[in-house]
Structures are given as structure tokens and as C-alpha cells.
Amino acid sequence: MDRILVTGGAGFIGSNFVHHVVANTDAHVTVLDKLTYAATQESLDGLPADRVELVVGDIAEPEVVEPLVAGVDAVVHYAAESHNDNSLEDPGPFIRTNIVGSFTLLEAARKHDKRFHHVSTDEVYGDLELDDPKRFTEDTPYNPSSPYSASKAGSDHLVRAWVRSFGVRATISNCSNNYGPWQHIEKFIPRQITEVIDGRRPRVYGDGLNVRDWIHTEDHSSAVLAILERGQIGETYLIGADGEKNNLEVVQAILRHFGRSADDIEFVRDRAGHDRRYAIESGKLRHQLDWQPQYQDFDAGLQATIDWYVANEAWWRPHKDAVEASYAAKGQ
Numbered sequence: 001m002d003r004i005l006v007t008g009g010a011g012f013i014g015s016n017f018v019h020h021v022v023a024n025t026d027a028h029v030t031v032l033d034k035l036t037y038a039a040t041q042e043s044l045d046g047l048p049a050d051r052v053e054l055v056v057g058d059i060a061e062p063e064v065v066e067p068l069v070a071g072v073d074a075v076v077h078y079a080a081e082s083h084n085d086n087s088l089e090d091p092g093p094f095i096r097t098n099i100v101g102s103f104t105l106l107e108a109a110r111k112h113d114k115r116f117h118h119v120s121t122d123e124v125y126g127d128l129e130l131d132d133p134k135r136f137t138e139d140t141p142y143n144p145s146s147p148y149s150a151s152k153a154g155s156d157h158l159v160r161a162w163v164r165s166f167g168v169r170a171t172i173s174n175c176s177n178n179y180g181p182w183q184h185i186e187k188f189i190p191r192q193i194t195e196v197i198d199g200r201r202p203r204v205y206g207d208g209l210n211v212r213d214w215i216h217t218e219d220h221s222s223a224v225l226a227i228l229e230r231g232q233i234g235e236t237y238l239i240g241a242d243g244e245k246n247n248l249e250v251v252q253a254i255l256r257h258f259g260r261s262a263d264d265i266e267f268v269r270d271r272a273g274h275d276r277r278y279a280i281e282s283g284k285l286r287h288q289l290d291w292q293p294q295y296q297d298f299d300a301g302l303q304a305t306i307d308w309y310v311a312n313e314a315w316w317r318p319h320k321d322a323v324e325a326s327y328a329a330k331g332q
């Protein structure tokens with residue numbers, strides 16, 4: 001593949017993928033990104049200008065999307081509204097970007113017969129009980145809880161239909177919770193790191209026992225590239241790194257890092273419809289595509305992420321007050 005279009009390539013995970021592609025292939029990357037509040041253009045700084053170009057535009061606009069898709073060999077689709085809490089306040093942008101945007105890209109991929117990889121989430125499967133020995137597999141029935149996860153489930157179904165009905169050469173990946181540098185401070189880990197930097201207490205929803213299956217964003221990128229290069233058309237691959245932790249364990253690790261007491265936590269109003277537990281069985285990806293995560297020590301990865309937020313305060317500081325004001329208005 002000589003030319004790849006990466007939608008959402010100025011976001012947290014998409015920008016990591018762009019760096020990963022530049023470091024590990026010879027491909028030219030065109031990033032298509034609307035530069036919403038969640039984007040950080042500087043996350044693409046330092047990349048060679050002859051390998052990466054940024055086009056600012058909306059994936060839901062066919063006149064923007066079509067010529068770009070026509071000019072590449074493959075589309076890797078990350079662009080989305082990605083935050084559950086925002087989807088509970090205002091679902092409209094989630095429907096437009098995640099469903100209409102994905103539809104618009106699929107139509108262009110169909111018209112120009114392009115390879116398409118759709119980046120999705122484990123949240124499409126709903127949640128598991130804390131004591132359930134099962135984990136999500138590629139055969140788990142869809143059961144999304146929030147407007148965000150329902151919109152991602154909708155986009156997955158569109159991809160499956162475009163494969164079956166129109167022969168679009170697509171694959172899907174459903175990944176668990178990512179952490180690492182450049183994640184917006186509205187999300188759990190960066191919010192708590194920056195709260196503690198500011199001398200405040202981490203804000204934990206409900207009883208804090210909800211479990212997420214953490215994976216470093218670099219491992220997500222290597223998995224997506226493996227699927228793009230070696231995945232079987234029409235197949236879904238779950239991406240995970242065996243990183244189950246409950247939210248209390250994560251904030252306690254952050255508190256420890258800063259020498260704060262492990263019970264220095266503020267319990268706040270729970271998220272409506274809050275999924276209890278996510279857990280990924282990623283054997284298909286590991287066995288069929290020979291993929292392995294590299295960041296299996298969550299504590300070490302978290303320490304490095306904390307260090308990154310300490311060192312990059314100039315990036316997140318301008319957004320901190322607005323993010324906290326918005327949470328405070330909801331009692332969170």
C-alpha cells in the first residue's frame with residue numbers, strides 16, 4: 001500500500017497510528033480531520049512533509065471525502081466523536097460523524113474499490129458482570145449502552161453490510177480502552193493525572209469498581225497495521241492486551257506516583273448507564289495475524305504517561321478549566 005488516508009489522524013489514537021505508519025512502512029499518509037475540540041495538530045509535528053499531509057475537512061461531506069478516497073490505496077477510519085459523557089449530553093454530533101460520516105466514507109470506498117479498515121470499540125458489545133469469567137470475543141452479540149457506543153455499533157453494521165452487499169474490501173477492529181500521550185483531558189486517566197497535578201482529588205464515578213481493559217495506544221496502532229496488511233477481508237478482530245483494572249486501582253496508582261494517600265479520592269455522581277466491565281479475548285488477532293502487544297506492564301506504561309502529562313502541561317493547561325467547569329455542572 002503506497003498511499004493511505006487516515007481519518008481522525010489528528011486525534012489521540014489516529015495521530016499515534018500516523019507516526020507508527022511513517023516509522024514502519026514507506027507509505028504516504030493523508031490525514032483527513034475536522035480538527036474538532038478533540039484534535040491536536042501538534043501531535044503530528046516532526047513528521048516528514050513528503051510523507052504526511054493534513055487535509056482539514058469533515059468525513060460526512062461527500063465532496064470532501066470522495067476525491068481523497070479516489071487518490072489512495074486504503075482508508076483507515078478513526079474519525080469519531082469519542083467521549084461517552086458528551087454523547088449523554090448531546091448525541092447529535094455522534095450520529096452525524098460516527099454514522100453518517102462512516103456511511104459517506106464507505107460509499108466512496110465502494111465507488112473507487114478501495115481497501116477500508118474501520119476502527120471501532122469493544123463498547124459495541126455492552127458490558128460484563130465483574131465476576132463473569134467470560135471476555136468479549138468476535139462472536140459476542142452487539143448490545144451497546146450509550147449513544148456513543150450505539151453510534152459505533154451502527155457504523156460497524158454499515159461496514160458489514162457494505163462488505164456483504166457491495167463487496168467492499170473492509171475489515172473491522174474493536175479495541176479496548178487506550179492510554180498514552182496526547183489523550184484529551186476529558187478522558188479518565190488524563191483527567192485524574194491533571195487533577196492530582198493541580199492538588200485536587202481524583203474524581204471517581206459511582207463506587208469506582210467499574211473495570212476497563214487498558215491497552216497502550218502504540219499497541220493499538222501496531223494491531224491496526226497488522227490487520228491492514230494481513231487481515232482477511234470481511235473479518236472482525238478484537239484488540240486487547242489483558243489489561244483489566246478497576247477505576248480505583250488506576251487512580252490509586254496515580255496517587256502513589258505523586259506521593260499522595262491512596263484514599264485521597266472524591267466519589268462523584270455516576271455516569272448514566274455506566275458499563276460495568278469490559279474485557280477482551282484477543283486470541284484471533286494474536287494467532288491468525290501473529291500480533292503481540294509490547295506494553296504489557298501497565299504500571300510502567302502509566303508512569304510514562306504521567307511523566308508525559310507533567311512535561312507537557314503547556315498543551316493541556318489551556319483546556320483544563322473548561323473541562324472541569326463542564327464536569328462540575330453535572331456534579332462530576
Ligand code: NAD
Pocket residue numbers: 007008009010011012013014032033034035036037038039040057058059060077078079080081082083097101119120121122152174175176177178179184
Ligand atoms: P479523539 O476524540 O481523540 O479523536 C477523534 C478525531 O476525529 C479528532 O482529531 C477529531 O477532530 C476527528 N473528527 C471528529 N469528527 C470528525 C469529522 N466529522 N470529520 C473529520 N474528523 C473528525 O478519539 P480517539 O480516542 O483517538 O479515538 C479514535 C477512534 O478510535 C474512534 O473511532 C474511537 O471510537 C476508536 N476507539 C477509541 C478507544 C479509546 O480508548 N479512546 C478505544 C477503542 C476504539
Ligand code: DAU
Pocket residue numbers: 082083084085120121122123175176177178186187188189191203204205206210211212247271278
Ligand atoms: O472501551 C473503549 C472506549 O474507551 C472507547 O470506545 C471510548 O472512545 C473511550 O473514551 C473509552 O470509553 P470509556 O467510557 O470507558 O472511557 P472514559 O475515559 O470516559 O472512562 C473510563 C472509566 O472511568 C469509566 O468507567 C468511567 C470512569 N470515569 C471517567 C471519568 C472521565 C471516572 O470514574 N471519572 C471520570 O472523571
